[in-house]
Amino acid sequence: xxxxxxxxxxxxxxxxxxxxxxxxxxxxxxxxxxxxxxxxxxxxxxxxxxxxxxxxxxxxxxxxxxxxxxxxxxxxxxxxxxxxxxxxxxxxxxxxxxxxxxxxxxxxxxxxxxxxxxxx
Amino acid sequence: xxxxxxxxxxxxxxxxxxxxxxxxxxxxxxxxxxxxxxxxxxxxxxxxxxxxxxxxxxxxxxxxxxxxxxxxxxxxxxxxxxxxxxxxxxxxxxxxxxxxxxxxxxxxxxxx
Numbered sequence: 001x002x003x004x005x006x007x008x009x010x011x012x013x014x015x016x017x018x019x020x021x022x023x024x025x026x027x028x029x030x031x032x033x034x035x036x037x038x039x040x041x042x043x044x045x046x047x048x049x050x051x052x053x054x055x056x057x058x059x060x061x062x063x064x065x066x067x068x069x070x071x072x073x074x075x076x077x078x079x080x081x082x083x084x085x086x087x088x089x090x091x092x093x094x095x096x097x098x099x100x101x102x103x104x105x106x107x108x109x110x111x112x113x114x115x116x117x118x119x120x
Numbered sequence: 121x122x123x124x125x126x127x128x129x130x131x132x133x134x135x136x137x138x139x140x141x142x143x144x145x146x147x148x149x150x151x152x153x154x155x156x157x158x159x160x161x162x163x164x165x166x167x168x169x170x171x172x173x174x175x176x177x178x179x180x181x182x183x184x185x186x187x188x189x190x191x192x193x194x195x196x197x198x199x200x201x202x203x204x205x206x207x208x209x210x211x212x213x214x215x216x217x218x219x220x221x222x223x224x225x226x227x228x229x230x231x232x
Contacts, residue, residue, distance in 0.1 A: 002166075032217050043207075044164070044222040049215070057215055093163045097217065108154070109220060111163035 003027050004096050006112035013084055014120055021079045021115045023094030029074035030096035034109065035067070038091040050077045084119040091116050123147065123210040129227040132202075138195040140226050142208030145189040151211065153184060154220070155193050157204040164207065167193065198230045 003026040013019050023033055031052045036044040048069055049057040056069035068080040077096075081088055095109040125143045132138040144153060152171050156164040168175055168182045170191070175182040181194040195202055207225040211218035 004163075006163075034219065036222075043224050044158075044220075046219055046221065049217060049219060051217075091161070095163075095220075107218065108166060108169065110166060111156075114161070114163045116161075 002096075002098050002108075002110040004094065004110050004112040006092075006094055006115050008115060009113065010116040010118075012118045012120065015085050016083055019081045019084055019117060021081075021092055021094075021117075023077045023079070023096070023112055025075045025096040025098075025110075028096070028098050030077075030098065031074060032097040033071060033077040034095045034097070035069060035077075035079050036093045036095070038093060038114075044093060047079075081117065084117070086119045089117055089119045123212065123221065124208045124223050126206070126208055126223060126226045128224060129229070131229050131231055132195075132198045134200060134230055134232050135197055138198040138202065138228055138230070140193040140195075140206050140208075140228065141190065142193070143190045144208070144210050147188055147210050149188075153182070153191050154209040154211070155180070155182065155206065156209065157202075157206045158225070159201075159204045167206075198228075200230050200232060202228065203230045204228060 005024045007022045033050040035047045037047050038044045046059050047062045050069045050071040052071045058064045071077040091114050093114045095111040097107050099107050152169045154169040155167040158164045167179050170182045184191040205225040205227050209220045
């Protein structure tokens with residue numbers, strides 16, 4: 001199997017506070033994980049690529065100082081939304097890359113269930 | 121920008137086959153086509169992927185044209201639980217790995 005979990009599943013916080021979201025690959029090791037954001041009725045938007053033991057690579061327009069990513073182990077990546085504001089309210093989804101025997105061309109991403117963030 | 125285009129929505133009668141098309145005319149020769157679906161308020165679920173041969177698993181079949189510029193995902197006997205947004209993805213190489221750029225997908229509604 002290829003199971004990815006996220007915690008928490010939903011969180012409500014006050015404006016100005018920080019929120020940490022965890023992403024875990026439960027039955028495989030993932031050197032690379034990805035973080036996405038999804039607003040209502042829109043598609044997933046890639047925020048950053050998280051590599052174990054190194055700095056994350058952020059997509060254009062994503063503030064790296066606001067969305068802190070740490071990938072300290074082969075099974076855990078965390079996303080911290082710092083000084084959250086109402087406009088950060090969204091559905092945050094992580095994925096973990098699982099390599100297959102066929103080589104890099106067959107690597108597949110498996111997604112977590114998502115974390116719904118509401119900033120008041 | 122996403123490297124694929126899909127119709128925004130489709131309806132399918134329960135029990136009938138659902139055929140979801142995808143155009144990926146700029147796909148490179150060694151790149152796979154991936155299909156995922158997203159049921160409301162959940163993370164995307166992997167369905168199937170393929171290179172040039174037709175593929176089948178317990179969830180679906182994938183038909184890729186000979187020129188590889190388009191593909192069709194087939195759900196052979198759609199059920200109400202198959203109602204979801206279906207995404208066709210061709211990865212983009214970046215910094216030693218591959219990333220997914222999601223398009224708008226096809227919203228499939230299975231009707232009773």
